[in-house]
Amino acid sequence: VERLRSELGATDLEKQLEVLESENQRLKQELRASQTQTTCSTGHCPHSQDVEALRGELCRKDEECRERERRLAALEQQVQERTGVVVQLQQQLEEAAQRRQELQQQLEEASRLRSQSEDQLTSRLRDAEEALSRQAALTPQVKYVTKTVEVESAQCKQALMEAQGRNQALQEQLSVQRQILRELEQQLHESQRTSSQLRQQLRTDHGRLYGLLFKAVGGGNTEVTHRLSKILVYEGEMERAQGQLEAEMQSLEEEKNRVIEEAFIRAESEMKAVHENLAGVRMNLLTLQPALRSLTCDYNCLKRQVQDFPYMLEKAITEAKQEICQVIGEVSSANQELLRKYKREMNLRKKCHNELVRLKGNIRVLCRVRPVCAGETDAADTKNIVTFDPDDDAVLYLSNKGKLMTFELDKVFPTQATQEEVFQEVQSLVTSCIDGFNVCIFAYGQTGSGKTYTMEGVPEDPGINQRALRLLFSEVSEKKPDWDYKITVSMVEIYNETLRNLLGDNPNEKLDIKMCPDGSGQLYVPGLTEFTVESVEDINKVFDLGHMNRATACTNLNEHSSRSHALLIITVAGFNSSTGHRTSGKLNLVDLAGSERIAKSGAEGSRLREAQCINKSLSALGDVINALRSKHSHVPFRNSRLTYLLQDSLSGDSKTLMMVQVSPLESNVSESVCSLKFAQRVRTVEIGPSSSSRRQAENSSTSSSPTHDSVELDSPPVTPVPLPISRASSAGSTLSSNSKTPTTRRRSHSQLSTGEQTEKQPTVT
Numbered sequence: 043v044e045r046l047r048s049e050l051g052a053t054d055l056e057k058q059l060e061v062l063e064s065e066n067q068r069l070k071q072e073l074r075a076s077q078t079q080t081t082c083s084t085g086h087c088p089h090s091q092d093v094e095a096l097r098g099e100l101c102r103k104d105e106e107c108r109e110r111e112r113r114l115a116a117l118e119q120q121v122q123e124r125t126g127v128v129v130q131l132q133q134q135l136e137e138a139a140q141r142r143q144e145l146q147q148q149l150e151e152a153s154r155l156r157s158q159s160e161d162q163l164t165s166r167l168r169d170a171e172e173a174l175s176r177q178a179a180l181t182p183q184v185k186y187v188t189k190t191v192e193v194e195s196a197q198c199k200q201a202l203m204e205a206q207g208r209n210q211a212l213q214e215q216l217s218v219q220r221q222i223l224r225e226l227e228q229q230l231h232e233s234q235r236t237s238s239q240l241r242q243q244l245r246t247d248h249g250r251l252y253g254l255l256f257k258a259v260g261g262g263n264t265e266v267t268h269r270l271s272k273i274l275v276y277e278g279e280m281e282r283a284q285g286q287l288e289a290e291m292q293s294l295e296e297e298k299n300r301v302i303e304e305a306f307i308r309a310e311s312e313m314k315a316v317h318e319n320l321a322g323v324r325m326n327l328l329t330l331q332p333a334l335r336s337l338t339c340d341y342n343c344l345k346r347q348v349q350d351f352p353y354m355l356e357k358a359i360t361e362a363k364q365e366i367c368q369v370i371g372e373v374s375s376a377n378q379e380l381l382r383k384y385k386r387e388m389n390l391r392k393k394c395h396n397e398l399v400r401l402k403g404n405i406r407v408l409c410r411v412r413p414v415c416a417g418e419t420d421a422a423d424t425k426n427i428v429t430f431d432p433d434d435d436a437v438l439y440l441s442n443k444g445k446l447m448t449f450e451l452d453k454v455f456p457t458q459a460t461q462e463e464v465f466q467e468v469q470s471l472v473t474s475c476i477d478g479f480n481v482c483i484f485a486y487g488q489t490g491s492g493k494t495y496t497m498e499g500v501p502e503d504p505g506i507n508q509r510a511l512r513l514l515f516s517e518v519s520e521k522k523p524d525w526d527y528k529i530t531v532s533m534v535e536i537y538n539e540t541l542r543n544l545l546g547d548n549p550n551e552k553l554d555i556k557m558c559p560d561g562s563g564q565l566y567v568p569g570l571t572e573f574t575v576e577s578v579e580d581i582n583k584v585f586d587l588g589h590m591n592r593a594t595a596c597t598n599l600n601e602h603s604s605r606s607h608a609l610l611i612i613t614v615a616g617f618n619s620s621t622g623h624r625t626s627g628k629l630n631l632v633d634l635a636g637s638e639r640i641a642k643s644g645a646e647g648s649r650l651r652e653a654q655c656i657n658k659s660l661s662a663l664g665d666v667i668n669a670l671r672s673k674h675s676h677v678p679f680r681n682s683r684l685t686y687l688l689q690d691s692l693s694g695d696s697k698t699l700m701m702v703q704v705s706p707l708e709s710n711v712s713e714s715v716c717s718l719k720f721a722q723r724v725r726t727v728e729i730g731p732s733s734s735s736r737r738q739a740e741n742s743s744t745s746s747s748p749t750h751d752s753v754e755l756d757s758p759p760v761t762p763v764p765l766p767i768s769r770a771s772s773a774g775s776t777l778s779s780n781s782k783t784p785t786t787r788r789r790s791h792s793q794l795s796t797g798e799q800t801e802k803q804p805t806v807t
């Protein structure tokens with residue numbers, strides 16, 4: 043409104059009107075003053091009647107003038123009203139523009155919705171097509187497709203309905219706007235007509251009035267004439283100003299019409315676009331309808347399939363069940379056959395392996411010559427007293443006091459032989475323990491000949507003990523899952539004919555060897571600690587504990603270890619879950635005490651006793667092996683702790699390997715000769731199969747042990763006198779730890795169970 047007012051110059055016009063008003067007032071006052079003067083001056087005038095008449099006429103004209111003024115004011119009011127109408131129209135114009143904007147927004151919204159619905163329809167159609175193709179390819183998810191189709195068609199229809207509804211509403215709004223515009227135009231025309239009529243009337247009235255005035259004045263009063271002409275000029279100015287106002291209003295009207303026309307044209311073009319879009323949507327709908335029809339058709343088809351599906355499924359399940367049952371039957375029979383073959387093959391493999399070991403000899407004797415160590419490089423000692431046959435690895439030559447002695451063994455390892463090469467030679471024995479055989483591997487030789495090196499090795503190059511356990515781990519893991527194996531280890535030391543538990547809490551505790559109370563004839567050591575091992579870390583922990591316990595009980599470990607036998611007893615118990623077979627094998631890895639002769643060592647006192655004990659046990663071992671070799675009915679296992687403990691691993695179908703260690707030094711040549719002679723004798727021994735008769739004979743012996751204190755290894759063994767006591771009746775017998783000659787104490791079962799409670803179950807082989 044302010045803008046319109048400023049554009050129309052309403053303020054100037056108002057000011058001009060005010061000026062005109064004040065001028066009018068001033069003129070009226072002047073007129074009254076001139077009338078008074080005229081009255082005074084014409085008191086004795088002969089034309090007083092005319093003057094009176096004129097005065098009356100003037101009053102009347104004055105009245106008319108006031109009337110005109112009133113009408114002018116009314117006209118001004120009308121002009122103001124028109125201005126108000128113009129303002130209203132302007133407002134309406136703005137509202138119309140706003141509505142147009144809203145319409146535009148709605149149109150945009152409608153087009154957005156349309157494109158959205160188009161997109162949705164396209165994507166849903168695509169989804170539906172894909173789902174349809176998937177359904178055609180796979181087992182149809184009919185329910186899902188059905189729902190999708192229904193939802194899509196309903197949504198499309200609803201979107202169309204909404205778009206049509208919005209279109210309808212927009213059209214209605216447009217027609218209402220058109221109606222309002224028409225009415226406003228009509229009102230404007232009418233007001234313009236009225237205004238021009240009024241203006242015309244005012245002009246004629248003014249003309250008439252001023253004519254009359256001029257006539258009345260008749261040029262008599264120039265002052266009045268002058269003032270009247272002034273009024274006329276003012277009126278003319280007013281008219282001109284009004285004319286300008288009207289012209290401006292006219293131009294505004296035209297501008298408004300033009301704007302409305304443009305808005306109308308734009309709205310029409312937008313409407314046209316909306317219509318086109320609507321037509322497009324309709325077209326799309328028309329194109330969608332066939333797709334919808336085909337989808338409906340597919341849906342019906344799928345529905346039928348779904349209805350048939352349970353029957354088909356049931357039929358398929360029944361057929362599948364039959365097939366599965368048939369296949370299960372076939373598989374189980376094939377499985378049975380395979381299991382039978384597997385058992386046969388396993389037995390065959392076991393037999394072959396056993397045969398191989400047997401062919402190699404149940405008692406195998408290997409020899410290892412240790413290299414000359416640093417610090418032994420004396421001129422005298424470094425003389426080459428041990429030589430090897432390059433063509434035969436079973437032959438060793440020893441130069442003894444200028445005489446060349448030849449020794450033939452199963453295999454001779456030269457000084458440069460590695461730990462790995464040595465282990466490869468013994469590994470078949472180690473694996474036979476998995477098949478349930480008992481195995482003994484001894485390292486025999488004088489002190490410092492390399493027994494401990496061969497059995498234990500050094501951390502960076504371990505010996506047979508650790509390598510055997512590693513091999514067992516890898517072998518049993520290969521046999522999984524059919525076979526489940528448990529590997530346990532014990533460590534025992536025999537010092538001065540006393541058995542010590544190296545893995546126990548108290549390494550000073552002395553252990554006994556006992557017969558199992560179950561009458562199986564098996565021996566066991568009550569209180570002996572066993573550890574289950576599953577990894578190399580476990581092995582290392584066990585070895586560390588054993589070494590620690592061995593060291594705690596002595597002042598000088600090196601001397602102590604030279605004078606005691608160290609046994610690592612590994613038990614491998616297996617269970618085959620598919621066949622139900624059980625196996626149990628024992629692997630005894632023995633690092634024997636030094637085998638040097640007392641005469642040479644010149645020992646006295648406790649050293650003498652140590653040497654006697656060592657010699658006793660070693661000669662007992664020699665006796666046992668001799669008895670086995672000679673197939674004696676009695677084998678003197680009980681003559682020493684060592685042979686008694688290893689009884690079940692030396693008899694029957696057990697396998698024994700003796701690693702004779704030889705020093706390369708000339709100063710040790712006589713001990714080397716003794717060791718090699720012993721080894722050669724042992725090599726000819728065969729462990730016979732009639733273990734039961736041997737056991738019977740052996741168990742019958744109670745006091746046949748010869749005294750070996752002074753017996754040299756190559757001296758002939760004393761033949762034991764067998765006594766007819768059966769193994770079953772000797773259950774519970776113990777070997778006295780103090781007695782030089784083992785005696786059999788007979789105990790009843792009840793005595794055993796109460797007096798000597800076993801700490802662990804005996805191993806059943």
Ligand SMILES: Nc1ncnc2c1ncn2[C@@H]1O[C@H](COP(=O)(O)OP(=O)(O)OP(=O)(O)O)[C@@H](O)[C@H]1O
Nearest residue numbers: 412413415488489490491492493494495603604636
């Ligand atoms: N094959 C070998 N290669 C290298 N060094 C060896 C070999 N055999 C033995 N030795 C070394 O010889 C020395 C004596 O060996 P070892 O202690 O094994 O003899 P031993 O027969 O066990 O003695 P003891 O009866 O006193 O226990 C050790 O220093 C050892 O490292």
